[in-house]
Amino acid sequence: MKHGGDLITYEDSYEDELIDFSSNINPLGTPDGLEEELIKGFKSLNVYPDIQYRRLREEISKYLNCEKDQVLVGNGAVEIINNFIIDSKRVLVIKPSFSEYEERALANGKPVRWIFYEDDFTIDIGKIEKEIKEDDLLILGNPNNPTGLRIEEDILIQIYNIIRKKDAFLLLDEAFFEFSPIDYDSIEIFKKYEYKNIGIIRAATKFFSLPGIRLGYGCTNLEKVKSLREVELPWSVNALADIAGSFIFKDKEFIEESRAYIDRERRFLLDELEKIPGIQAFETHTNYILIKLLKYSEEEFFQIFLKSGILIRKCNSFEGLKGDHIRIAIKDRSNNERIVKVFKNLEK
Amino acid sequence: MKHGGDLITYEDSYEDELIDFSSNINPLGTPDGLEEELIKGFKSLNVYPDIQYRRLREEISKYLNCEKDQVLVGNGAVEIINNFIIDSKRVLVIKPSFSEYEERALANGKPVRWIFYEDDFTIDIGKIEKEIKEDDLLILGNPNNPTGLRIEEDILIQIYNIIRKKDAFLLLDEAFFEFSPIDYDSIEIFKKYEYKNIGIIRAATKFFSLPGIRLGYGCTNLEKVKSLREVELPWSVNALADIAGSFIFKDKEFIEESRAYIDRERRFLLDELEKIPGIQAFETHTNYILIKLLKYSEEEFFQIFLKSGILIRKCNSFEGLKGDHIRIAIKDRSNNERIVKVFKNLEK
Numbered sequence: 001m002k003h004g005g006d007l008i009t010y011e012d013s014y015e016d017e018l019i020d021f022s023s024n025i026n027p028l029g030t031p032d033g034l035e036e037e038l039i040k041g042f043k044s045l046n047v048y049p050d051i052q053y054r055r056l057r058e059e060i061s062k063y064l065n066c067e068k069d070q071v072l073v074g075n076g077a078v079e080i081i082n083n084f085i086i087d088s089k090r091v092l093v094i095k096p097s098f099s100e101y102e103e104r105a106l107a108n109g110k111p112v113r114w115i116f117y118e119d120d121f122t123i124d125i126g127k128i129e130k131e132i133k134e135d136d137l138l139i140l141g142n143p144n145n146p147t148g149l150r151i152e153e154d155i156l157i158q159i160y161n162i163i164r165k166k167d168a169f170l171l172l173d174e175a176f177f178e179f180s181p182i183d184y185d186s187i188e189i190f191k192k193y194e195y196k197n198i199g200i201i202r203a204a205t206k207f208f209s210l211p212g213i214r215l216g217y218g219c220t221n222l223e224k225v226k227s228l229r230e231v232e233l234p235w236s237v238n239a240l241a242d243i244a245g246s247f248i249f250k251d252k253e254f255i256e257e258s259r260a261y262i263d264r265e266r267r268f269l270l271d272e273l274e275k276i277p278g279i280q281a282f283e284t285h286t287n288y289i290l291i292k293l294l295k296y297s298e299e300e301f302f303q304i305f306l307k308s309g310i311l312i313r314k315c316n317s318f319e320g321l322k323g324d325h326i327r328i329a330i331k332d333r334s335n336n337e338r339i340v341k342v343f344k345n346l347e348k
Numbered sequence: 349m350k351h352g353g354d355l356i357t358y359e360d361s362y363e364d365e366l367i368d369f370s371s372n373i374n375p376l377g378t379p380d381g382l383e384e385e386l387i388k389g390f391k392s393l394n395v396y397p398d399i400q401y402r403r404l405r406e407e408i409s410k411y412l413n414c415e416k417d418q419v420l421v422g423n424g425a426v427e428i429i430n431n432f433i434i435d436s437k438r439v440l441v442i443k444p445s446f447s448e449y450e451e452r453a454l455a456n457g458k459p460v461r462w463i464f465y466e467d468d469f470t471i472d473i474g475k476i477e478k479e480i481k482e483d484d485l486l487i488l489g490n491p492n493n494p495t496g497l498r499i500e501e502d503i504l505i506q507i508y509n510i511i512r513k514k515d516a517f518l519l520l521d522e523a524f525f526e527f528s529p530i531d532y533d534s535i536e537i538f539k540k541y542e543y544k545n546i547g548i549i550r551a552a553t554k555f556f557s558l559p560g561i562r563l564g565y566g567c568t569n570l571e572k573v574k575s576l577r578e579v580e581l582p583w584s585v586n587a588l589a590d591i592a593g594s595f596i597f598k599d600k601e602f603i604e605e606s607r608a609y610i611d612r613e614r615r616f617l618l619d620e621l622e623k624i625p626g627i628q629a630f631e632t633h634t635n636y637i638l639i640k641l642l643k644y645s646e647e648e649f650f651q652i653f654l655k656s657g658i659l660i661r662k663c664n665s666f667e668g669l670k671g672d673h674i675r676i677a678i679k680d681r682s683n684n685e686r687i688v689k690v691f692k693n694l695e696k
Contacts, residue, residue, distance in 0.1 A: 003396075003399060003582060004396075005395065005396035005399075006396075006398075006399055007395070008398050008400075008402060020395070023395075023396060025394060025395070029394060030393070030394070035387075035390055038390065039383075039387060042383050042386065044560050045378070045557075045558050045559075045560035045561050046373060046377060046378070046557050046558070046559070046560065047353065047355070047368070047371075047373070047559060047560060048351075048352075048353035048354075048371055048559040048560065049559075049560055050354075050356050051351060051353075051354055052356075054356060075423050075562075075581070075584060075586075076581075076583060078581055078582060078583070079581055079584075082581060086455070086456065100582065104581075106578075107434070107578055107579050108434065108456075209393075209394050210393050210394070211393075211394070211395060211396040211397075211583070211587075212392050212393035212394065212395060212396065212397055212586060212587025212588070213393050213586055213587065213588075214423075214583065214584075214586040230454075230455055231455050233423070233424075233426055233427055233430060233452075234351060234426060234448065235424060235426070235559070235562065236423060236427075236562075238423075238560060238561055238562040238586050238588070238589065239559075239560025239561065240560070240561075240586070240588055241586065
């Protein structure tokens with residue numbers, strides 16, 4: 001199980017429809033009016049998307065509050081990450097993290113080195129300083145998947161300074177940005193540096209509930225944009241993702257409501273999980289929770305939940321977690337209550 | 349102008365809506381019922397596409413008449429071509445041809461060598477035999493873009509035999525397959541070899557009028573499928589392309605009608621263009637026509653048509669055409685008559 005959300009593989013394991021706690025999508029769904037917008041956009045399927053994605057990049061630049069020419073778009077965040085990797089010499093990752101960082105590097109024949117997060121999933125800056133070399137691409141999840149933690153602002157700035165000093169490159173994968181508490185915005189922080197030696201990637205996938213539409217975006221410095229342009233596939237963003245991206249970011253109400261909703265449900269789930277013996281739920285800045293299993297194996301746990309109609313994410317594919325962790329999504333209240341009930345039944 | 353279909357760049361050059369003769373899309377549009385199918389599929393935007401594309405590959409295997417496990421899918425044909433390139437050591441192309449063959453090779457740091465088509469745009473097999481080395485990837489458009497010609501069956505088999513003998517790999521880009529006369533089907537021809545040393549790529553883009561949805565597909569041998577799996581981006585085909593691909597190939601009536609329509613319009617346009625002095629229109633097996641300009645420059649020609657509200661494709665970005673060719677699409681009768689009128693007015 002390399003990725004969550006693979007319902008089809010397990011669909012025959014349960015008589016009714018499986019509830020997917022293995023992938024992390026906003027329980028409030030998509031902004032109102034998107035369907036109508038997409039239906040209006042069907043006629044655009046007959047023509048090529050704008051190869052320069054002018055309107056889309058304009059809308060994203062307004063949402064991110066950066067220059068239009070600094071905007072990147074791609075077929076999901078993972079394609080943009082892949083492009084940065086192609087355009088780099090060597091990749092450095094901190095584990096456990098999204099497995100594609102390393103896999104895309106290997107697929108593109110780039111050497112990969114890795115270090116590990118500390119036991120509390122924070123970063124030891126000394127380790128980065130020791131390991132990073134000129135032209136290296138350091139990829140950090142912020143918040144990180146599956147650990148759920150966001151890098152603290154002062155730590156992030158210290159890391160960036162090391163990157164600048166060594167003339168390496170920092171790639172922040174912020175696919176879960178909008179779920180995080182509003183403390184800092186990396187796009188604001190690094191604006192004054194004109195994103196020199198840094199790229200920041202976000203996505204419509206998680207917060208706007210659009211994993212199927214495939215829309216990743218981000219920003220970086222103009223020189224890097226130009227150099228990535230040589231690597232990018234033409235027309236990589238499909239016409240409906242183009243339309244969706246020109247629509248969803250304007251819905252401030254959806255954004256506020258979703259943040260508040262996830263905040264509340266995150267508190268609810270963490271409070272409930274704290275009462276469950278035999279597990280340790282970690283604090284999170286995202287819409288998922290990493291759980292350490294103190295008495296069970298991942299597979300035992302996976303099967304128990306599958307029998308209750310719930311697909312959870314085993315974390316054995318994340319190197320650095322030693323096969324005793326699972327990850328669950330934060331969903332709507334009724335589903336969250338349902339999964340809590342299964343946890344409570346564990347002891348019986 | 350690296351690619352056709354870039355209407356936005358020229359939209360202010362003409363007071364009314366520009367007619368796009370620069371990209372080659374089936375004038376009959378998409379199969380009936382597709383819109384309803386896509387609307388039903390909106391709910392699937394909230395979930396990740398099946399990471400293995402099981403249903404889609406099943407439907408494509410039926411359409412292509414190959415094994416399900418031999419099927420490849422991608423975010424447009426160009427992504428699949430790109431994957432073959434990543435998975436190769438060196439690339440050989442014959443020019444003039446689709447510029448992305450060479451550009452994707454360069455983007456991925458692969459050495460590229462090239463030879464040229466003969467003056468009549470046929471292939472000199474001796475040149476291939478001389479140039480091809482073990483592990484090389486030879487990419488051939490079949491029919492080729494922008495020349496419009498399909499490789500004759502016996503020539504194709506001779507090329508394949510050379511490829512086998514040298515243990516190289518042949519990649520046929522058949523994005524325009526369905527527009528061609530029904531003489532042979534390369535998927536049938538190479539079935540008995542289990543697609544050893546060969547891959548065949550097709551697309552929904554041109555014939556099914558879906559450039560916006562981004563769906564390429566193809567087939568190759570099982571070993572290559574496995575090796576490409578390591579290179580492919582996860583979820584590269586979006587959910588609506590997945591749905592479209594499970595729908596459009598069943599519409600045999602659309603396929604028959606489109607073939608007949610293009611046949612008729614191809615004849616009409618070629619007959620009309622033959623009467624125009626100062627140009628030479630080449631025979632074609634596709635839905636576009638390459639035209640050599642005997643008295644005009646490409647830019648002059650481009651501007652004349654732009655002033656008449658028609659966007660044509662300059663061919664100066666195709667190496668091997670010496671800057672004196674244009675390419676026009678074959679469209680519906682009323683648009684074809686419109687472009688013929690502009691040609692006829694040239695002399696006045």
